[in-house]
Amino acid sequence: xxxxxxxxxxxxxxxxxxxxxxxxxxxxxxxxxxxxxxxxxxxxxxxxxxxxxxxxxxxxxxxxxxxxxxxxxxxxxxxxxxxxxxxxxxxxxxxxxxxxxxxxxxxxxxxxxxxxxxxxxxxxxxxxxxxxxxxxxxxxxxxxxxxxxxxxxxxxxxxxxxxxxxxxxxxxxxxxxxxxxxxxxxxxxxxxxxxxxxxxxxxxxxxxxxxxxxxxxxxxxxxxxxxxxxxxxxxxxxxxxxxxxxxxxxxxxxxxxxxxxxxxxxxxxxxxxxxxxxxxxxxxxxxxxxxxxxxxxxxxxxxxxxxxxxxxxxxxxxxxxxxxxxxxxxxxxxxxxxxxxxxxxxxxxxxxxxxxxxxxxxxxxxxxxxxxxxxxxxxxxxxxxxxxxxxxxxxxxxxxxxxxxxxxxxxxxxxxxxxxxxxxxxxxxxxxxxxxxxxxxxxxxxxxxxxxx
Amino acid sequence: xxxxxxxxxxxxxxxxxxxxxxxxxxxxxxxxxxxxxxxxxxxxxxxxxxxxxxxxxxxxxxxxxxxxxxxxxxxxxxxxxxxxxxxxxxxxxxxxxxxxxxxxxxxxxxxxxxxxxxxxxxxxxxxxxxxxxxxxxxxxxxxxxxxxxxxxxxxxxxxxxxxxxxxxxxxxxxxxxxxxxxxxxxxxxxxxxxxxxxxxxxxxxxxxxxxxxxxxxxxxxxxxxxxxxxxxxxxxxxxxxxxxxxxxxxxxxxxxxxxxxxxxxxxxxxxxxxxxxxxxxxxxxxxxxxxxxxxxxxxxxxxxxxxxxxxxxxxxxxxxxxxxxxxxxxxxxxxxxxxxxxxxxxxxxxxxxxxxxxxxxxxxxxxxxxxxxxxxxxxxxxxxxxxxxxxxxxxxxxxxxxxxxxxxxxxxxxxxxxxxxxxxxxxxxxxxxxxxxxxxxxxxxxxxxxxxx
Numbered sequence: 068x069x070x071x072x073x074x075x076x077x078x079x080x081x082x083x084x085x086x087x088x089x090x091x092x093x094x095x096x097x098x099x100x101x102x103x104x105x106x107x108x109x110x111x112x113x114x115x116x117x118x119x120x121x122x123x124x125x126x127x128x129x130x131x132x133x134x135x136x137x138x139x140x141x142x143x144x145x146x147x148x149x150x151x152x153x154x155x156x157x158x159x160x161x162x163x164x165x166x167x168x169x170x171x172x173x174x175x176x177x178x179x180x181x182x183x184x185x186x187x188x189x190x191x192x193x194x195x196x197x198x199x200x201x202x203x204x205x206x207x208x209x210x211x212x213x214x215x216x217x218x219x220x221x222x223x224x225x226x227x228x229x230x231x232x233x234x235x236x237x238x239x240x241x242x243x244x245x246x247x248x249x250x251x252x253x254x255x256x257x258x259x260x261x262x263x264x265x266x267x268x269x270x271x272x273x274x275x276x277x278x279x280x281x282x283x284x285x286x287x288x289x290x291x292x293x294x295x296x297x298x299x300x301x302x303x304x305x306x307x308x309x310x311x312x313x314x315x316x317x318x319x320x321x322x323x324x325x326x327x328x329x330x331x332x333x334x335x336x337x338x339x340x341x342x343x344x345x346x347x348x349x350x351x352x353x354x355x356x357x358x359x360x361x362x363x364x365x366x367x368x369x370x371x372x373x374x375x376x377x378x379x380x381x382x383x384x385x386x387x388x389x390x391x392x393x394x395x396x397x398x399x400x401x402x403x404x405x406x407x408x409x410x411x412x413x414x415x416x417x418x419x420x421x422x423x424x425x426x427x428x429x430x431x432x433x434x435x436x437x438x439x440x441x442x443x444x445x446x447x448x449x450x451x452x453x454x455x456x457x458x459x460x461x462x463x464x465x466x467x468x469x470x471x472x473x474x475x476x477x478x479x480x481x482x483x484x485x486x487x488x489x490x491x492x493x494x495x496x497x498x499x500x501x502x503x504x505x506x507x508x509x510x511x512x513x514x515x516x517x518x519x520x
Numbered sequence: 521x522x523x524x525x526x527x528x529x530x531x532x533x534x535x536x537x538x539x540x541x542x543x544x545x546x547x548x549x550x551x552x553x554x555x556x557x558x559x560x561x562x563x564x565x566x567x568x569x570x571x572x573x574x575x576x577x578x579x580x581x582x583x584x585x586x587x588x589x590x591x592x593x594x595x596x597x598x599x600x601x602x603x604x605x606x607x608x609x610x611x612x613x614x615x616x617x618x619x620x621x622x623x624x625x626x627x628x629x630x631x632x633x634x635x636x637x638x639x640x641x642x643x644x645x646x647x648x649x650x651x652x653x654x655x656x657x658x659x660x661x662x663x664x665x666x667x668x669x670x671x672x673x674x675x676x677x678x679x680x681x682x683x684x685x686x687x688x689x690x691x692x693x694x695x696x697x698x699x700x701x702x703x704x705x706x707x708x709x710x711x712x713x714x715x716x717x718x719x720x721x722x723x724x725x726x727x728x729x730x731x732x733x734x735x736x737x738x739x740x741x742x743x744x745x746x747x748x749x750x751x752x753x754x755x756x757x758x759x760x761x762x763x764x765x766x767x768x769x770x771x772x773x774x775x776x777x778x779x780x781x782x783x784x785x786x787x788x789x790x791x792x793x794x795x796x797x798x799x800x801x802x803x804x805x806x807x808x809x810x811x812x813x814x815x816x817x818x819x820x821x822x823x824x825x826x827x828x829x830x831x832x833x834x835x836x837x838x839x840x841x842x843x844x845x846x847x848x849x850x851x852x853x854x855x856x857x858x859x860x861x862x863x864x865x866x867x868x869x870x871x872x873x874x875x876x877x878x879x880x881x882x883x884x885x886x887x888x889x890x891x892x893x894x895x896x897x898x899x900x901x902x903x904x905x906x907x908x909x910x911x912x913x914x915x916x917x918x919x920x921x922x923x924x925x926x927x928x929x930x931x932x933x934x935x936x937x938x939x940x941x942x943x944x945x946x947x948x949x950x951x952x953x954x955x956x957x958x959x960x961x962x963x964x965x966x967x968x969x970x971x972x973x
Contacts, residue, residue, distance in 0.1 A: 095700040111959040127580035129957040136713045146715040148667040201961035216602040260589045262599040484948055495937055504582040508654035
């Protein structure tokens with residue numbers, strides 16, 4: 068197959084994944100005298116920070132994604148392959164695709180990201196979809212909207228209450244954004260559309276195992292975020308360990324910890340549970356580790372050298388959420404790199420530069436993460452922002468933070484059209500509370516045995 | 521269940537389907553002193569004339585659809601139910617839902633539309649998806665885009681040729697629009713994006729059983745449409761009867777008819793076949809017919825009285841594509857109503873007016889179809905328009921016809937946002953040849969056994 072370079076070819080770099088890390092690495096190699104093959108299992112790059120908007124019917128899928136291959140149209144040293152990687156043959160320097168095809172490399176960059184982790188409870192996946200892909204977002208959108216549809220047909224008040232109870236597990240940025248938006252849908256978007264109940268009766272629970280929401284944020288901003296969520300109408304349940312999820316709801320336990328409070332298990336009947344709690348490195352991390360005789364860490368990630376290559380394998384780099392990477396600053400202890408998109412992008416750029424240094428026989432450089440801060444939105448008019456500036460941290464919340472969040476996200480979207488449409492959709496949603504993508508291609512799962520056109 | 525009216529309630533009208541016919545009937549009853557229940561199996565009204573644009577990645581799904589229930593938010597006499605109808609009990613005047621729930625009615629209006637008909641070859645459905653729903657459009661979008669993706673990975677020239685051969689069966693408006701757009705995608709949109717082949721090598725075949733394309737049009741416009749399709753690069757095959765469709769392509773027969781030409785069967789290897797050939801009335805037509813002791817016609821439709829009610833059942837009306845309806849004009853022979861959206865809308869309005877007349881004890885009126893003409897687009901800059909004006913027919917084609925087609929479709933879209941976005945997307949597509957919805961949520965079906973994040 069012609070994806071392997073000809074004998075006299077330029078160095079061949081294979082990049083797995085076209086998320087933030089893979090895309091940035093590929094772009095950084097734009098002018099390099101190399102051949103690049105990008106292998107991506109979907110046909111698009113996805114702007115994951117706004118995926119919750121697709122899940123909550125605020126944006127159409129094409130507004131936050133772009134075809135990978137069209138991003139590289141003018142980068143003539145890139146070949147894009149839509150394919151599934153299933154293994155590695157490091158001895159012969161080959162990537163193995165699911166259909167058996169082998170693709171040789173001189174340098175391999177793995178940016179395969181993460182997938183949901185249900186902490187060993189894989190059976191929960193069927194009842195509590197996570198939010199990593201467009202397909203996930205459509206699943207969640209259907210679950211949220213169809214719950215209200217089912218409630219309109221239900222006359223038993225107790226059953227209806229379960230249909231109108233929405234649970235989000237995990238109070239990181241995605242969980243907080245999902246919960247805040249779900250309340251807005253129930254209180255505002257759907258207002259006046261149902262005849263047998265008031266959608267504002269809906270309950271939205273945000274269940275978090277830790278002691279505060281947005282744990283990556285300073286404690287003061289966590290507090291602000293929580294009180295704003297509660298003002299909106301989200302029931303925030305902290306220090307709560309989910310012990311069961313099934314088709315009819317979930318159970319969680321509070322107390323019973325080292326502090327001596329008695330354990331208390333609560334059952335919540337709910338037909339719509341969203342998992343925003345845990346991620347783990349893509350299975351490709353484990354597969355690559357096994358091929359190299361190294362193991363992944365507890366978060367399913369591969370530990371990388373300071374230059375983002377694997378120990379003993381300078382010809383393999385790992386970047387993004389799949390890498391357990393450290394950031395090196397002169398005269399300071401190395402610090403772990405957080406799993407956020409700027410981290411993935413910066414790793415992609417550093418790894419690309421190090422690949423070129425290695426190919427030229429030059430020494431590679433250590434990765435240094437530039438932390439510009441952290442931000443999360445809570446709902447209409449509210450966000451929390453924690454910026455790192457040369458003059459020290461700058462923290463703010465409320466409407467100004469929300470505008471900052473909004474423009475930062477629009478700025479980093481790919482494509483002028485997407486920026487414009489997202490701004491338009493948000494402006495319209497702000498003015499009318501309407502959400503522009505409230506359609507689900509499928510018929511309701513309960514009524515799937517289709518029989519009329 | 522509370523969807524049945526209370527004993528002292530106003531007359532209860534049940535409307536099945538929220539397509540053009542059902543939506544228009546419901547709106548026509550806006551000020552009527554009745555209770556209306558609209559039952560729709562999806563959560564949206566769909567602007568079907570632009571569905572081919574979703575299938576060919578030109579528009580996002582939310583741009584051509586609107587949540588049914590939000591369309592009726594301010595129409596307080598409407599209750600919207602997302603549900604599947606599975607049967608009828610005309611003796612007790614009840615509709616039976618798939619989950620067994622029964623909904624009583626005083627008047628029933630059935631606007632369930634059509635579904636694909638594979639002329640008795642139901643096994644073809646798996647290989648040649650049709651285009652009636654958003655789910656269909658996503659299936660076709662994935663098939664078209666993934667065919668090019670597979671071709672980039674294929675080194676065998678013969679196999680690649682099959683991947684780059686696209687067949688559209690049926691040269692009605694949808695088939696003509698699909699074929700014209702597929703050529704544009706291959707020649708322009710994807711230009712420069714592949715490294716192992718030139719997408720302009722693709723073949724697009726339009727296979728039609730009849731003797732001309734767009735048979736609802738005057739013959740002169742059919743000829744114009746065909747020659748424009750051929751200029752674009754579509755291979756138009758007329759008088760061709762498809763005899764087999766499987767995973768690897770199709771066979772069709774030409775000749776062998778009454779004219780004495782010898783039969784000739786051709787095989788086309790193709791991985792992307794789209795069915796735009798036949799529709800038949802929704803199965804609900806047959807189910808309702810059986811409940812009433814009447815049968816459907818060859819096209820699966822129910823024959824209606826001049827006032828759009830069923831013979832012997834003035835309390836049941838059928839409108840839209842499911843109705844075999846005639847149009848009555850003074851002093852002329854009644855003419856069959858064509859299966860187009862203006863026909864469905866007009867039937868919806870007439871049926872609604874007749875329901876109110878019947879409830880008041882007044883005589884009902886005959887349906888009279890106002891034929892404003894017919895239009896179809898062929899691709900960039902080209903369309904054919906056949907208008908009926910008081911001064912006689914007005915026929916034109918080319919760029920002016922295309923602009924007319926474009927603004928007519930934007931005008932009839934529901935919602936200001938959709939009109940604006942569609943215009944923007946079309947303007948951008950016109951200027952750049954890019955298509956804004958080239959993302960497919962799924963990973964490639966060939967590589968579905970997902971194993972990296």
